[in-house]
Amino acid sequence: MTTREKRIYLIGTFDTKAAEAIYLRDQIRLAGAPVVTVDVSTTPTGEGADIPARVVAEAHTGGSAAVFTGDRGSAVAAMVEAFERFLSSRDDVGAVIGLGGSGGTALITPAMRSLPIGLPKLMVSTMASGDVSAYVGPTDIAMMHSVTDIAGLNRISRRVLTNAAGAIAGAFLLAQGYEEPSEARSAVGLTMFGVTTTCIRHVCTELEQDHDCLVFHATGTGGASMEKLLDTGLLTGLLDLTTTEVCDHLLGGVLACTDDRFGAVARTRAPYIGSCGALDMVNFGAPETLPPHYRGRTLYAHNPQVTLMRTSADENSRIGAWIGERLNRCEGDVRFLLPEGGVSALDALGQPFHDPEADAALFDALERTVQQTARRQLLRVPYHINDPKFAELAVQLFRELA
Numbered sequence: 095m096t097t098r099e100k101r102i103y104l105i106g107t108f109d110t111k112a113a114e115a116i117y118l119r120d121q122i123r124l125a126g127a128p129v130v131t132v133d134v135s136t137t138p139t140g141e142g143a144d145i146p147a148r149v150v151a152e153a154h155t156g157g158s159a160a161v162f163t164g165d166r167g168s169a170v171a172a173m174v175e176a177f178e179r180f181l182s183s184r185d186d187v188g189a190v191i192g193l194g195g196s197g198g199t200a201l202i203t204p205a206m207r208s209l210p211i212g213l214p215k216l217m218v219s220t221m222a223s224g225d226v227s228a229y230v231g232p233t234d235i236a237m238m239h240s241v242t243d244i245a246g247l248n249r250i251s252r253r254v255l256t257n258a259a260g261a262i263a264g265a266f267l268l269a270q271g272y273e274e275p276s277e278a279r280s281a282v283g284l285t286m287f288g289v290t291t292t293c294i295r296h297v298c299t300e301l302e303q304d305h306d307c308l309v310f311h312a313t314g315t316g317g318a319s320m321e322k323l324l325d326t327g328l329l330t331g332l333l334d335l336t337t338t339e340v341c342d343h344l345l346g347g348v349l350a351c352t353d354d355r356f357g358a359v360a361r362t363r364a365p366y367i368g369s370c371g372a373l374d375m376v377n378f379g380a381p382e383t384l385p386p387h388y389r390g391r392t393l394y395a396h397n398p399q400v401t402l403m404r405t406s407a408d409e410n411s412r413i414g415a416w417i418g419e420r421l422n423r424c425e426g427d428v429r430f431l432l433p434e435g436g437v438s439a440l441d442a443l444g445q446p447f448h449d450p451e452a453d454a455a456l457f458d459a460l461e462r463t464v465q466q467t468a469r470r471q472l473l474r475v476p477y478h479i480n481d482p483k484f485a486e487l488a489v490q491l492f493r494e495l496a
Contacts (some may be wrong), residue, residue, distance in 0.1 A: 100188025102129040102266050103181070105202050107194065109135035112142045114244055114255065115193055118218075121259030122191075127266050134177050134201055136169035138162055147173075153180035170201055178205040189214035189266040191258065195244055196221050203229040211323065214265035218258045220244060232318035236261070280496070281306040283320040283329045285336040288396075289438035290371040296485035297333055301492070312336045312372065313349045321358035331364045331496050333488055335431075335479070336371030340413055341405055346385060347376040356420040363426030365495035367488050370437045371479055373413055373456060374447045375402040394446050402440070404447045410456035418463025421470060427495040428470045431488060432457045435478030442478055
């Protein structure tokens with residue numbers, strides 16, 4: 095299709111939520127923004143949308159017959175694929191707003207996640223008051239709680255939908271006039287946790303004259319967001335010095351990465367400086383949320399809502415092997431630093447997580463697992479991770495690779 099003026103895409107299941115979608119459409123138009131409505135119903139009978147469900151369903155690799163199966167489970171899964179393919183084929187998407195309950199939210203947000211970061215995305219959902227990580231993922235989807243169910247118009251739903259219309263119209267109109275400031279510096283990604291803040295701040299100070307430093311909080315989604323930007327070419331390299339998300343992934347913590355951690359590094363072969371930042375800890379919620387089998391372990395109350403558990407030597411061996419296996423998939427320039435003085439502020443001499451044996455198990459497992467080459471190297475460093483000399487070495491190595 096030829097390039098056209100950008101529009102807001104309003105997505106909903108018109109077989110059950112047509113009245114609410116049409117009301118939202120009218121409010122967006124009153125706000126002065128162009129809008130096109132899209133039906134993602136799993137039956138071809140919905141009416142009232144500019145783009146009917148059958149058109150969306152035809153984008154499925156198996157055609158509309160793969161979507162309109164008569165079985166809700168398979169139909170929803172197929173429509174998820176069809177809608178993502180449909181939306182990615184459009185060149186006039188200036189913003190997206192979705193409207194749905196649990197099913198609609200799960201159907202619409204995967205396509206939103208595939209869109210570029212920075213393009214406005216708003217999901218009005220009955221699910222927005224709980225854990226929305228499964229819907230938002232590593233992207234910039236905004237979630238708005240519908241308060242009442244999306245099951246008819248009433249004094250509350252009209253107000254919420256009017257606010258949603260204003261939010262997406264405002265974001266759309268501002269985005270159309272937005273011009274990226276001229277930036278000669280290349281963008282690099284860095285991972286940070288509170289216990290590695292000193293290190294990352296020093297690195298940023300050293301690099302910021304030549305590089306735009308984007309710091310990501312190592313909370314599971316933070317690392318995923320960083321790697322998504324690397325995959326899309328918006329980052330030119332990483333100083334991934336805080337890889338703590340792996341601990342939570344392997345040991346059941348609440349800030350876990352996925353199996354694809356380090357995947358973007360392998361796919362892009364971008365310059366990579368990594369380290370063991372905060373691999374001494376697993377994150378849980380309040381103390382009462384700690385799994386029973388971890389009771390009696392070395393714990394640290396970060397705050398009333400976050401309890402940290404010190405990783406053991408056996409666990410660190412497992413963590414080191416897991417990271418090492420993924421580093422072996424990386425064919426670009428990789429330098430992974432092993433800070434022998436400690437891997438976090440809590441792992442310094444005299445601090446509650448100081449455990450040289452556990453750290454040694456981590457480093458040994460990495461050295462056993464990683465297949466070192468001229469481009470893939472492990473480097474033992476005789477400093478604590480927050481020592482300025484550690485940060486300066488990381489910067490020196492990155493400049494050599496970048």
